[in-house]
Structures are given as structure tokens and as C-alpha cells.
Amino acid sequence: MEIHADGSWWHEGGRINREALVKLFSRILKREEDGRIWLVTPYEKVIVHVEDAPFIAVRVDRAGEPDREQTLAFLTNLGDVTLAGPDAPIRVAFDEETGEPAPYVEVRGGLEAKLARSVFYELANMAEPGPDGDDTLGVWSQGVFFPLMQEL
Structure with a gap:
């Protein structure tokens, strides 16, 4: 999962174009003390690579x-x-x-x-x-x- 500097969200090399899905994902972003950003659900935790800011x-x-x-x-x-x-x-x-x-x-x-x-x-x-x-x-x-x- 990646968030590019222009604010676009990407997963496995493809842009996520569904705005509702991006908004949903943005609500479950968490920043760890070490600065890494994660997408956290009750079932999994996925690292998100952020080029600049989410x-x-x-x-x-x-x-x-x-x-x-x-x-x-x-x-x-x-x-x-x-x-x-x-x-x-x-x-x-x-x-x-x-x-x-x-x-x-x-x-x-x-x-x-x-x-x-x-x-x-x-x-x-x-x-x-x-x-x-x-x-x-x-x-x-x-x-x-x-x-x-x-x-x-």
C-alpha cells in the first residue's frame, strides 16, 4: 500500500480510484512511535509507504x-x-x-x-x-x- 505525494493511493502497483474506499482506509491509518504508518483493521495490520504526507x-x-x-x-x-x-x-x-x-x-x-x-x-x-x-x-x-x- 502506498500514498504518493499527490495524495493518490496505490495497492500492488494499481491506483485505488474508488474515493469511498480511500476515505475508509484513511480513517484507519495509524502512526507508530517510530514514524511508520499502518493501516490497522481488527484482523490485520498493513504497512503504508507514504511519499510525503498521508x-x-x-x-x-x-x-x-x-x-x-x-x-x-x-x-x-x-x-x-x-x-x-x-x-x-x-x-x-x-x-x-x-x-x-x-x-x-x-x-x-x-x-x-x-x-x-x-x-x-x-x-x-x-x-x-x-x-x-x-x-x-x-x-x-x-x-x-x-x-x-x-x-x-
Whole structure:
């Protein structure tokens, strides 16, 4: 079983095209402490090879006034909704060679969604200076500040 970087699911070399089946499988994904991702049923446990992240965040909405207490809600390609905050952090990894950002938000149980480029651009439009008055730009959600750029 594989999940490609574009969010497509594959089994034994063939793409799984039934959306309902993919959604069902996505509900029983589990991340182990060692970082491996498994499909866990009452009868078996199957390793899932994930190229990047098991989900893609395809939309972000802001609830509340644009301030520290606003809530950012992310919708994934498989219909999951996650509210960024202390239990669902936003993180941005950076390619060591190119410096290109790769943003993620936790969906559940250590499973992350990579933010689609358009979603990351929306976050960038919401960005403001960090709470310490430094040059770090980021976003607030549920009282937590999430930096969107590398430390200089």
C-alpha cells in the first residue's frame, strides 16, 4: 500500500480510484512511535509507504476575528477537518538545498496533511510579525503562534 505525494493511493502497483474506499482506509491509518504508518483493521495490520504526507490540506478558513484567538480550520483532500492549535500544530520544513518551504498541519494522531500551495499562500496573506517583535512572520490559531519562515 502506498500514498504518493499527490495524495493518490496505490495497492500492488494499481491506483485505488474508488474515493469511498480511500476515505475508509484513511480513517484507519495509524502512526507508530517510530514514524511508520499502518493501516490497522481488527484482523490485520498493513504497512503504508507514504511519499510525503498521508493527506493534503486543500482549504483553510479563519473563524473569529483576525487576532491571536482566531482559529484556522483546514480541510483535507479526504474530508477531514482539523483546527490548528496546541494539539494540531502547523510546521514548515525547508529543503536544505533550495530553501523551498514544505508546510504541514497535524490532522490526528501524528498524521499530517501537506498544505496545497494555494493554502500556504492564503496563510502567507494572513501572516504577521511574531509575538517577540522579531522579524519572524507567522499565523495565530487558538492562541498559538506558528512561524511560516526560516530563522535567519
